[in-house]
Amino acid sequence: MSNTLTIRLSKELAAWLEETSRRTGLPQGQIVREQLERARAAAPGQGFLDLAGVVRGPRDLSTRKGFRKS
Numbered sequence: 001m002s003n004t005l006t007i008r009l010s011k012e013l014a015a016w017l018e019e020t021s022r023r024t025g026l027p028q029g030q031i032v033r034e035q036l037e038r039a040r041a042a043a044p045g046q047g048f049l050d051l052a053g054v055v056r057g058p059r060d061l062s063t064r065k066g067f068r069k070s
Helices: 011-024 028-041 047-053
Strands: none
Touching: 011 028
């Protein structure tokens, strides 16, 4: 790993991180990285949803002649 990030944590969050590290035996940095990966995986706007509303055309396809059943 070549990127370093320094952050300030609240006392409560620092206590949670320390306790989780002690309880699991995992380094604090690994816990933070895993939590960031989870947040990234849960991020909205993935895949085809990025294309929603991009297609040009009539707002209501029923107004296009030749496509409406009479």
